[in-house]
Amino acid sequence: MSTVTTGPDPARAATPSVAVRARDLLGCEWTKFRSVRSTYWTLAVAVVTPIGFSVLVASAFAASPPGAAPVDPLLPGLLSLEYAVIAVAVLGVLSFSSEFGTGLIRTTFAAAPRRRAVLAAKAAVTGTVTLIAGEVVAFSSFFAAQSILAGHHLGVSLSRPGVPGAVLAAGVLLCVCALIGVALGAIIRHTAGGIAAAIGVIVLPAIVALLPAPWNGRIGRFALLDAARQVTALHPQPNLLAPALSLLVLLAWPAAALLAASVLITRRDV
Amino acid sequence: MIELDRVSKRFGPVVALDDLSFTVRPGHVTGFLGPNGAGKTTTMKIIIGLDAPTSGTALVNGRRYDRLIRPLHQVGTLLDATALHGGRTARLHLASIAQSNGIGRHRVTEVLRLTGLEAVADRRVKGYSLGMKQRLGLAAALLGDPPILMFDEPVNGLDTEGIGWIRQFFKALAAQGRTVLVSSHLMSEMALTADHLIVIGRGQLLADMPTAQLIASNARHDVLVRSPRATELVSLLTARGATVTPQPDGALVVTGLDAAAIGDLAAAHGIAVHALVPRQASLEDAYLDLTGESVDYHGTMPAMPADQGPVTEGTPTR
Numbered sequence: 001m002s003t004v005t006t007g008p009d010p011a012r013a014a015t016p017s018v019a020v021r022a023r024d025l026l027g028c029e030w031t032k033f034r035s036v037r038s039t040y041w042t043l044a045v046a047v048v049t050p051i052g053f054s055v056l057v058a059s060a061f062a063a064s065p066p067g068a069a070p071v072d073p074l075l076p077g078l079l080s081l082e083y084a085v086i087a088v089a090v091l092g093v094l095s096f097s098s099e100f101g102t103g104l105i106r107t108t109f110a111a112a113p114r115r116r117a118v119l120a121a122k123a124a125v126t127g128t129v130t131l132i133a134g135e136v137v138a139f140s141s142f143f144a145a146q147s148i149l150a151g152h153h154l155g156v157s158l159s160r161p162g163v164p165g166a167v168l169a170a171g172v173l174l175c176v177c178a179l180i181g182v183a184l185g186a187i188i189r190h191t192a193g194g195i196a197a198a199i200g201v202i203v204l205p206a207i208v209a210l211l212p213a214p215w216n217g218r219i220g221r222f223a224l225l226d227a228a229r230q231v232t233a234l235h236p237q238p239n240l241l242a243p244a245l246s247l248l249v250l251l252a253w254p255a256a257a258l259l260a261a262s263v264l265i266t267r268r269d270v
Numbered sequence: 271m272i273e274l275d276r277v278s279k280r281f282g283p284v285v286a287l288d289d290l291s292f293t294v295r296p297g298h299v300t301g302f303l304g305p306n307g308a309g310k311t312t313t314m315k316i317i318i319g320l321d322a323p324t325s326g327t328a329l330v331n332g333r334r335y336d337r338l339i340r341p342l343h344q345v346g347t348l349l350d351a352t353a354l355h356g357g358r359t360a361r362l363h364l365a366s367i368a369q370s371n372g373i374g375r376h377r378v379t380e381v382l383r384l385t386g387l388e389a390v391a392d393r394r395v396k397g398y399s400l401g402m403k404q405r406l407g408l409a410a411a412l413l414g415d416p417p418i419l420m421f422d423e424p425v426n427g428l429d430t431e432g433i434g435w436i437r438q439f440f441k442a443l444a445a446q447g448r449t450v451l452v453s454s455h456l457m458s459e460m461a462l463t464a465d466h467l468i469v470i471g472r473g474q475l476l477a478d479m480p481t482a483q484l485i486a487s488n489a490r491h492d493v494l495v496r497s498p499r500a501t502e503l504v505s506l507l508t509a510r511g512a513t514v515t516p517q518p519d520g521a522l523v524v525t526g527l528d529a530a531a532i533g534d535l536a537a538a539h540g541i542a543v544h545a546l547v548p549r550q551a552s553l554e555d556a557y558l559d560l561t562g563e564s565v566d567y568h569g570t571m572p573a574m575p576a577d578q579g580p581v582t583e584g585t586p587t588r
Contacts, residue, residue, distance in 0.1 A: 028369040032366045035362040099355075111342055114336075270320050
């Protein structure tokens with residue numbers, strides 16, 4: 001209407017490019033991410049506990065007699081990560097569920113009506129931070145465990161073929177679980193429900209290991225943590241998928257969850 | 271300008287909005303009135319694309335909200351002042367919103383100053399009073415300096431000084447040529463703030479007119495009369511063309527004659543009059559007349575003495 005005397009000035013109203021709008025949303029989500037305490041608590045749990053835990057596991061391995069059943073020298077690092085995945089999944093769930101819980105999501109979607117872009121920005125921020133945290137944890141755990149195992153029969157060097165890839169993949173596991181958390185937070189929109197669902201998706205499939213053979217392997221090869229073990233082990237299990245395929249399974253979980261979230265997020269009233 | 275064209279919204283079997291059409295024009299404070307549950311918040315959520323209408327369209331400056339790029343430059347909204355992450359400071363809360371629409375940090379400082387929150391800007395908002403949260407919500411709505419502003423029950427939680435301040439604030443925004451839509455369930459509040467009123471009840475449009483006109487067209491004028499010879503007075507009054515409604519307590523409510531004429535008439539016939547009270551229906555009454563049928567949740571009045579007890583505000587049990 002022509003009687004509007006105030007309004008956006010033309011320069012500001014000029015349509016910004018997609019790249020500029022993406023940067024804006026990333027900046028917004030980064031500010032939210034770094035401005036609440038829960039971020040630091042969950043990250044501290046995700047980083048500190050696995051490093052400590054891998055030292056404990058490695059010590060137990062080192063104490064076992066040389067003739068005992070062979071174990072994978074990379075297992076301490078991975079086992080310890082399986083506790084960190086819950087912490088980062090909580091971090092991911094909170095990115096959405098805390099906004100749904102408080103009603104802040106309405107402010108967010110009013111500021112950015114393209115809701116899938118909000119989902120992408122949250123996933124990018126949480127995913128990037130947890131990937132970095134995951135690699136820090138994976139390498140720290142590896143070196144901590146190896147400093148104990150080195151004097152025993154289980155010592156391996158980072159330069160040994162297959163080791164760098166396995167350690168890198170262990171770091172990716174945290175990012176994968178955080179992204180599943182982000183997606184479940186957007187889908188379930190409730191903190192407790194989202195966390196419960198994340199634990200269900202990430203941990204519960206491990207139950208299939210209790211199935212009688214060969215079904216434990218046939219189904220278990222698609223379970224998230226079993227796929228993660230294949231990718232991060234020096235000696236992969238023969239009854240599960242090959243590491244390359246397991247990596248695909250590992251990445252398919254967050255991809256599927258985020259896809260479901262992106263479908264639902266635009267359809268629902270908030 | 272905000273335009274609603276035949277907007278309906280159903281939540282399962284519940285019809286929240288029923289074929290609602292209205293236009294909110296710039297340059298005025300438009301009051302958006304209705305009892306609790308009338309559909310005010312749902313309407314506002316549909317305008318900014320949070321809820322999808324079952325049918326019909328809502329446009330802001332001729333466009334659908336969810337098609338806008340950087341919408342905070344077009345529309346500023348305050349829906350729920352308590353919708354905050356308690357652990358975040360006001361400054362970072364505003365900064366995150368500002369960033370999403372490419373608004374600079376200096377504007378964050380500016381709106382904090384405008385709303386009087388500068389001194390507490392770096393405190394976590396969980397310590398804020400409801401009034402401070404309302405101010406923070408207002409600050410967020412102003413970030414993009416938008417030509418259209420919508421506020422849902424912004425007066426809740428403000429103290430007297432804050433209410434006076436926010437009224438002047440809305441008027442100043444409208445005087446700058448902006449479109450200002452303010453919802454409330456309190457007619458008395460809107461009478462002081464709004465130039466134009468849109469009244470809804472049960473999701474339907476009940477009135478859309480200037481405030482003064484709504485008062486004039488709905489206000490009733492009558493005279494309360496008490497007399498020991500009421501029966502005789504009734505026949506005299508009706509003979510003069512007045513309408514008389516006897517009350518349960520023996521009083522008469524007379525319309526069509528003013529107090530002076532009733533007094534003269536009684537005196538001419540030697541009838542004693544014990545009370546002669548001209549009454550003007552308040553704006554609140556006019557509002558209750560409009561919305562009385564459409565209130566979803568009626569309260570009941572506590573038992574009262576036979577004489578006229580005080581009428582409790584907000585319990586339209588007529």
